[in-house]
Amino acid sequence: MRALFTAARHEAIRAFRNRTFRIAAALVAALLVAAFLLEAARHTGEARQRAALQELVHRQWVDQPDRHPHRAAHYGSFAFRPPSPLGFFDPGLESFAGTSLFLEPHQRNALSFSEAAQSSELARFGTPSAAFVLQVLLPLLIFCMTFASVAGEREAGTWALAISQGVDARALIAGKALGTLLAVALWLAPLLALALAGAMLTGVLDASGDTLVRAALLGGGYAVYLTACTALGVLVSSFHRRAQGALLTLLGLWVALWIVVPRLATQAASRLHPTPSRAQVELDLARAIRDVGDSHDPGNPHFQELQRRTLAKHGASRVEDLPVNYGGVVMREGEKVTTALFNDYYTRLFDAHRAQDGLALQAGLFTPLLAIRSFSMGLAGTDAHHLVDFEQQAEAHRYAFIQHLNQLHITRIRWHNDKAQRVDRAEWSELSPFEHRRPPAGWALSRVAPAGLAVLAWAAALSLGVALFTRRHGEAS
Amino acid sequence: MLTANKLSKTYGGVPALDALDLEVPAGEVFCLLGPNGAGKTTTLSLFLGFTRPSSGAAYVGSAHVEPDPIGARRRIAYVPEQVQLYPHLTGCENLAYFLGLSQARVPPSAELSRLLTAAGLPEGAVRRPASGYSKGMRQKVVLALSQAKSASALLLDEPTSGLDPGAVRELCAAIRREGDRGAAVLMVTHDLGAVASIAHRIGVMKAGRLVEITSAAGLSEAEVLSLYRRHFDPPGDAAPPLPPRGTAPAAPAPQALS
Incomplete structure (x- = not known):
C-alpha cells in the first residue's frame, strides 16, 4: 500500500512539474469555465423566458372573453418545457428538442421551436458544454499524461531502477493510474465545486435534494469514467517499450473510440430502427384518424353506436331531447378515440427511439463515451427519457384540459343553437396552467442504470487488464 | 550473501x-x-x-x-550501466521516492541530504533537479540509496x-x-x-x-x-x-x- 501511494504521489508531482501538462490543463480548465459560463447564461435566459411565456399564455387564457368551450379549446394553450437544472452542465438534447407544445383538441402535437432551429449561432457553431469537455477532451488530456507513464520509464531506464527496489509492478502501475487521477482531481475537483457553488448561488441550479443527488451521481459516474480512461492510458503504455508508440496507439484509440465508433453507432441505430419523419408522422396519424372514424360523420358506425347508447342511457329517442348536449358528448368521445390513437402511435414511436437508444447503449460496450454520454444526459435530465416524460405529462394535461372544456360543452351549452352560446369567462380560471413535475433522481437512475453499469464494466475490465498484464509483463524487461 | x-x-x-x-x-x-x-x-x-x-x-x-x-x-541496491533518475525530482526527492518504493523508512529531508553528501554528491546539487546531474552524480544518488536502505547486496x-x-x-x-x-x-x-x-x-x-x-x-x-x-x-x-x-x-x- 505504501508503495502504491508513493508511486501515486510521484506521478501527481510529475504531472504538475510538467509544463506541457500545466498548459494543457489550463486550456481544458479555461474551456470548462467558458462552457459553464456560456451554458449557465443560456440556461438562465431560457428558464426565465419559458417561465415568463408559460405565465403569459395562462394570463391570455384567463383573459379570454365569454366563449363557447369548444372555441376556447381551439384557442388552445401551450406547455413550455422548463430546462433541466443540470442542463447547464450537460445540455444533452436540450438545444435540439422543441421547447413547447401547443395544446389543442383532436391533436397531439410534437415539441416545437427548438433552440437550434431558432438560433443561427447555435445551428452554425453548436455549444461547448462542460460535459463535452469532460467526456471527449479530458480523456485526450489523460492519454497525454499517461502515454509515457510506463513506456517512457522503460525507455529512459528509470523503470528498472524503480522495479529493483522490490516493489510489485502491479502496485507501481496502479500507483501511476491513481497518481494521474489525483493530478486530474486536484485541478478539476475545485473547479467543479466552484461551478456547482456558483450555480447554486446565482440561482442557475436549485439546491433541492433531488438536484444534489443527481449531481453526486454524476460526479461518481464521471469518476468511474475517468478511471477507465486512466487505466486504458496506463495499460497501453505498459504494452509499449517506446513512449512514442504508446502515444500513437492512444491517439488512434481516441479517434476510433471517441469519434468514429459513436458516429457509426448512431448511424447504425437509425438504420436498424428507423423512425418516421415529422411529415410522415402527421400523414400516418391523419390516415389512422380517418380509418377509426370521424366524429363529424353522422354515418360513422362508432358514433352511431355512441348515439344509441347515449339515448338509451337517458331514455330519450332524439338527441334534441337529451338533458345533455350531445354535440359535447361526441366531442368528448372523439377526443377519447383520437387520444387513444395518438397514444398508441407515440408509444410505438418512443419504442423505436428506445430501440435506437438500446442499440447505442450496446455500442457503449465498444466505447465508454456512449455509455457515459447516456448516463450523463440521463442524470442531467436532458435525455430522451426526460423529453418523453415531459411530452407524456403535457399530453395528460392536454387531455384533461380538453375534456374539461368538453364537459362544459355537455353541461353548460344547450343542443339548440349550440354555436351561438357562450360560457362565462370565470370558467377559464378554473383551469390551472401546465406545470411540469420533474421526475425524481431514482426514476432517472433506473433508466440510465445500464449505461452506468457499462461505464463501470469498462473501468473494471481495464483495471483488471492492467493487473493481469502487469503480472505477466511488468518486470524490468 | x-x-x-x-x-x-x-x-x-x-x-x-x-x-x-x-x-x-x-x-x-x-x-x-x-x-x-x-x-x-x-x-x-x-x-x-x-x-x-x-x-x-x-x-x-x-x-x-x-x-x-x-x-x-x-x-539489493542496483546501479545499472546507464543509471537514470527522474529529471523533475531533486536528488533528495529521487532518494525519498526509491526508498518509499523499497518499503524502507524514509528519513527526514536533512538526513537524506546528509546521505547524499556522504555518498559524494556536492551539497549544492542535493536540492537541484536531477535533470542537470552527470552520470557520476546519478550513481552517487543510487549509492546513497544503498546506504539508506541498508542494502545487503550492491x-x-x-x-x-x-x-x-x-x-x-x-x-x-x-x-x-x-x-x-x-x-x-x-x-x-x-x-x-x-x-x-x-x-x-x-x-x-x-x-x-x-x-x-x-x-x-x-x-x-x-x-x-x-x-x-x-x-x-x-x-x-x-x-x-x-x-x-x-x-x-x-x-x-x-x-x-x-
Whole structure:
C-alpha cells in the first residue's frame, strides 16, 4: 500500500512539474469555465423566458372573453418545457428538442421551436458544454499524461531502477493510474465545486435534494469514467517499450473510440430502427384518424353506436331531447378515440427511439463515451427519457384540459343553437396552467442504470487488464 | 550473501549462463570480468529477478530470487550501466521516492541530504533537479540509496563506463565504503584499474561460464590485465608473464610519427 501511494504521489508531482501538462490543463480548465459560463447564461435566459411565456399564455387564457368551450379549446394553450437544472452542465438534447407544445383538441402535437432551429449561432457553431469537455477532451488530456507513464520509464531506464527496489509492478502501475487521477482531481475537483457553488448561488441550479443527488451521481459516474480512461492510458503504455508508440496507439484509440465508433453507432441505430419523419408522422396519424372514424360523420358506425347508447342511457329517442348536449358528448368521445390513437402511435414511436437508444447503449460496450454520454444526459435530465416524460405529462394535461372544456360543452351549452352560446369567462380560471413535475433522481437512475453499469464494466475490465498484464509483463524487461 | 547454485540461462537454446556457482559473502567486493556476451549482465539480471533462470537458483541472503523476487530486490541496491533518475525530482526527492518504493523508512529531508553528501554528491546539487546531474552524480544518488536502505547486496553493471578518472576514483571509494559497511558487492566491469583498486576477488567469465576465480589482493592493474589476456588473447599471442610484484613495467618509448 505504501508503495502504491508513493508511486501515486510521484506521478501527481510529475504531472504538475510538467509544463506541457500545466498548459494543457489550463486550456481544458479555461474551456470548462467558458462552457459553464456560456451554458449557465443560456440556461438562465431560457428558464426565465419559458417561465415568463408559460405565465403569459395562462394570463391570455384567463383573459379570454365569454366563449363557447369548444372555441376556447381551439384557442388552445401551450406547455413550455422548463430546462433541466443540470442542463447547464450537460445540455444533452436540450438545444435540439422543441421547447413547447401547443395544446389543442383532436391533436397531439410534437415539441416545437427548438433552440437550434431558432438560433443561427447555435445551428452554425453548436455549444461547448462542460460535459463535452469532460467526456471527449479530458480523456485526450489523460492519454497525454499517461502515454509515457510506463513506456517512457522503460525507455529512459528509470523503470528498472524503480522495479529493483522490490516493489510489485502491479502496485507501481496502479500507483501511476491513481497518481494521474489525483493530478486530474486536484485541478478539476475545485473547479467543479466552484461551478456547482456558483450555480447554486446565482440561482442557475436549485439546491433541492433531488438536484444534489443527481449531481453526486454524476460526479461518481464521471469518476468511474475517468478511471477507465486512466487505466486504458496506463495499460497501453505498459504494452509499449517506446513512449512514442504508446502515444500513437492512444491517439488512434481516441479517434476510433471517441469519434468514429459513436458516429457509426448512431448511424447504425437509425438504420436498424428507423423512425418516421415529422411529415410522415402527421400523414400516418391523419390516415389512422380517418380509418377509426370521424366524429363529424353522422354515418360513422362508432358514433352511431355512441348515439344509441347515449339515448338509451337517458331514455330519450332524439338527441334534441337529451338533458345533455350531445354535440359535447361526441366531442368528448372523439377526443377519447383520437387520444387513444395518438397514444398508441407515440408509444410505438418512443419504442423505436428506445430501440435506437438500446442499440447505442450496446455500442457503449465498444466505447465508454456512449455509455457515459447516456448516463450523463440521463442524470442531467436532458435525455430522451426526460423529453418523453415531459411530452407524456403535457399530453395528460392536454387531455384533461380538453375534456374539461368538453364537459362544459355537455353541461353548460344547450343542443339548440349550440354555436351561438357562450360560457362565462370565470370558467377559464378554473383551469390551472401546465406545470411540469420533474421526475425524481431514482426514476432517472433506473433508466440510465445500464449505461452506468457499462461505464463501470469498462473501468473494471481495464483495471483488471492492467493487473493481469502487469503480472505477466511488468518486470524490468 | 549472494549465492548462485548451478545457475543457468538459455535464450532460444543458446546458453547465456552455464551452471554458475558463486558465493559473494557480506563485505566482499567481487568483480566479474569478461568480454561482451560472456554472461555478466545476465548474472546480474538473474540476481535481480528481471529474468527467470532456465535452471539452478539464485539467492540474496535467505531470499530465493525466483519465487520471491520482490523480497530479494528489497535487499539489493542496483546501479545499472546507464543509471537514470527522474529529471523533475531533486536528488533528495529521487532518494525519498526509491526508498518509499523499497518499503524502507524514509528519513527526514536533512538526513537524506546528509546521505547524499556522504555518498559524494556536492551539497549544492542535493536540492537541484536531477535533470542537470552527470552520470557520476546519478550513481552517487543510487549509492546513497544503498546506504539508506541498508542494502545487503550492491550490484553494479559497468559503473565506470563514461566516467572521468576523478569520478572513477570517487565511485571506487564509495563502493569500497559499501563493502566496508557489510554489503556484498557484485560488480560487472571492463575497467581493470577499478578492479585492481577495489576488488577482493575477481571472476572471469567466458561464453557463459565462470572460468576462473582468483583473489585480487595486492594485484596491480597490469596483473589484472595479464589475467584477463590469459583467457581472451588468441593462442600464440598470450600475455607476457607477470612482472615481479612491486616492479612496474617500463613505459614504451614514444615513437616518432613519420
